[in-house]
Amino acid sequence: MEKYVKARKQGNSIVVTIPSNLAVAPGTKYKVEKKENGELILKPSQKTPTSLDELFKGWHGSYRRASDLENWENTKPVGEELW
Numbered sequence: 514m515e516k517y518v519k520a521r522k523q524g525n526s527i528v529v530t531i532p533s534n535l536a537v538a539p540g541t542k543y544k545v546e547k548k549e550n551g552e553l554i555l556k557p558s559q560k561t562p563t564s565l566d567e568l569f570k571g572w573h574g575s576y577r578r579a580s581d582l583e584n585w586e587n588t589k590p591v592g593e594e595l596w
Contacts, residue, residue, distance in 0.1 A: 516532055516535075518530055518531070518532070529553075542557070542558045543555040543556060543557055543558060544557075544558050561595075564586055565578060565582070565585065565586070
């Protein structure tokens, strides 16, 4: 499907509006690449896993959560953990 959009200035940035019928979720982060011919390529950046199961999704080895990690996902952070 071919659509035309217009780049416009907003503050110190140039923005291009993505039509809603392309079903892009708000807040989705993209890696932007500009080709020599001026073509812009948007690639979704990788999502950070939010659980051990998600981290190992697609892994084809055998995986069993260690018994000392059973309550890991229900533990509140106590410092500056990323989780």
